[in-house]
Amino acid sequence: MSAHSSSADLWPAPSASAPVDATVAVPGSKSVTNRALVLAALAAGPGRLRRPLRSRDTLLMADAVRALGASVEVTGPGGAGEFWDVAPAGLRGPATVDVGNAGTVMRFLPPLAALADGPVRFDGDPRSYERPLHGVIDALRALGARVEDAGRGRLPMTVHGSGSLPGGSVEIDASSSSQFVSALLLSGPRFDQGVEVRHTGGTLPSVPHIRMTVDMLRAAGVRVDAPEDGGEADVWRVAPGPLRGRDLVVEPDLSNAQPFLAAALVTGGRVTVRDWPERTTQPGDALRRIFTEMGGSCELSEQGLTFTGGGRIRGLDADLGDVGELTPGIAAVAALADSESVLRGVGHLRLHETDRLAALTKEINGLGGDVTETEDGLRIRPRPLHGGVFHTYDDHRLATAGAVLGLAVEGVEVENIATTGKTMPDFPRLWADMLDGRTAAHGAGPGGERVEERA
Incomplete structure (x- = not known):
């Protein structure tokens, strides 16, 4: 695992000045x-x-x-x-x-x-x-x-x-x-x-x-x-x-919905993800339960899944073995919680796009956090965080985790945000649209127009 950055490839992660209130249409799975x-x-x-x-x-x-x-x-x-x-x-x-x-x-x-x-x-x-x-x-x-x-x-x-x-x-x-x-x-x-x-x-x-x-x-x-x-x-x-x-x-990619749901939890706001399926085998569906345990609430309707933050973030003790790809986003939220989190069952993440456990530990701690690796996961003790460079190691889920942290921590700069193109092209624009209260939609609407109506 290695990290490198230059001022040319650092993305200033925007901080949230108010609770988010937006609708998001994430791309397909x-x-x-x-x-x-x-x-x-x-x-x-x-x-x-x-x-x-x-x-x-x-x-x-x-x-x-x-x-x-x-x-x-x-x-x-x-x-x-x-x-x-x-x-x-x-x-x-x-x-x-x-x-x-x-x-x-x-x-x-x-x-x-x-x-x-x-x-x-x-x-x-x-x-x-x-x-x-x-x-x-x-x-x-x-x-x-x-x-x-x-x-x-x-x-x-x-x-x-x-x-x-x-x-x-x-x-x-x-x-x-x-x-x-x-x-x-x-x-x-x-x-x-x-x-x-x-x-x-x-x-x-x-x-x-x-x-x-x-x-x-x-x-x-x-x-x-x-x-x-x-x-x-x-x-x-x-x-x-x-x-x-x-x-x-193709169903929307529920794992790619994670940073947007996390934004509702972190800012105490509300985000609706369009077309969330009633029944699915996607691991991302577990976010409804996990983020509710961390302090939010959700409602599934014909419009999609609406997730609302509760104003505080609780720590979590969870086995994420079945949903390991969600670990980076959950770790980012846990670093902003009011109590300790233990994420277990994810030792296999050391073999993913990068060694995700080592990378999360190094990068969150680089912002002032207190994360330690365990044999099969992470222990996260919340600490006041500060700005700094958040390296991504060409890993799209590290990049979105850095964006989530930036909502609550001023001065976070995410290195190589373009790596999100692996699974979510246009992520920076989707993120900006969410923060501006516009409908954040991937690509274009049925008539070829880009969908950006007010939420």
């Missing part, structure tokens, strides 16, 4: 968009994604499935009016896939590459070389694929596709990333024998993301047996068979 692209590339017929997220990670995924032979055509004015038409074709090589630093691309695409007719090379950002891939690599070899990785268990690597994969049963340790399980399940219907994935390691993180994968497979006509249906614990079975092309409306 990255997790849903990238899973949908994989399933569409494997389907027996064409599919359409409505309101997909257009960000670095999803554009990398779209380019990756194109490299493997699928067609992805973008239509519409952008934002809520945009849709992507995906026409599958025979998976082919040779090809090169740039994963950037996207966990979904580096882990979901190698099983597709094993089904391609030819070699597929995977490469990416320098940080991608440090992120674990052994779960996917070892599993593919056990299922009959040939993978060259020079024994690293990491990128760069080449998958030598032979046009098919026998499939069958495989044991993996997915304790460092639930994406290892999802990667095998997503392509499992196209394996000759389907796939049975058995997790044999320690605590499995981010289980809601696996449930999302299962739900989306079933919606595509695939038979899946999963633990939550009364099956064997930590075992998933996917039957072989065709996948249907779907016309899918």
Whole structure:
């Protein structure tokens, strides 16, 4: 982990002069968009994604499935009016896939590459070389694929596709990333024998993301047996068979709603996030419970989720193992609370876009905080904070955490706010619109106009 900054890439995080009162339309879910692209590339017929997220990670995924032979055509004015038409074709090589630093691309695409007719090379950002891939690599070899990785268990690597994969049963340790399980399940219907994935390691993180994968497979006509249906614990079975092309409306990304809900809690204000689903497998849905425990209240209606801050922030003792991606934003709010917080179950965050536990500790403490790492999380004792540079380590969730702190602490400068483009393009404008009381909307409205009416 390293940090660097210059005056040119420091974003003065705006402080809130009054409680916020705004409506926000966050862009589509990255997790849903990238899973949908994989399933569409494997389907027996064409599919359409409505309101997909257009960000670095999803554009990398779209380019990756194109490299493997699928067609992805973008239509519409952008934002809520945009849709992507995906026409599958025979998976082919040779090809090169740039994963950037996207966990979904580096882990979901190698099983597709094993089904391609030819070699597929995977490469990416320098940080991608440090992120674990052994779960996917070892599993593919056990299922009959040939993978060259020079024994690293990491990128760069080449998958030598032979046009098919026998499939069958495989044991993996997915304790460092639930994406290892999802990667095998997503392509499992196209394996000759389907796939049975058995997790044999320690605590499995981010289980809601696996449930999302299962739900989306079933919606595509695939038979899946999963633990939550009364099956064997930590075992998933996917039957072989065709996948249907779907016309899918992508839900808003609830994890990306986090900084806006946090703004209501931190300022004692009110924020409505449009189109919050009544039922979802997104981990971000847990924010309703978590931020309510920290002092707010929420109401779900046809307009969306309205969250209201209660005027004080309470500390929290919580196991965030299922919702680890929410940890940076929760830690930022906890640093502004009136009592100690303990965040547990997130040791796997040391292997994310950066070592998120070390980064949060260093950056919050750099503003005068008192954060210590534990074996599997963080202990946060509130202290009066002061201004300073908040480094992001090219991590989008660190950047939005710095923005949340800046609401209550004058003089916070977030280094490389542009890294939010990984999952939330236009974040600085959305943030400014929220503080100004305008409807903060990603992209453009159905008629092509930018949506910025008064709330």
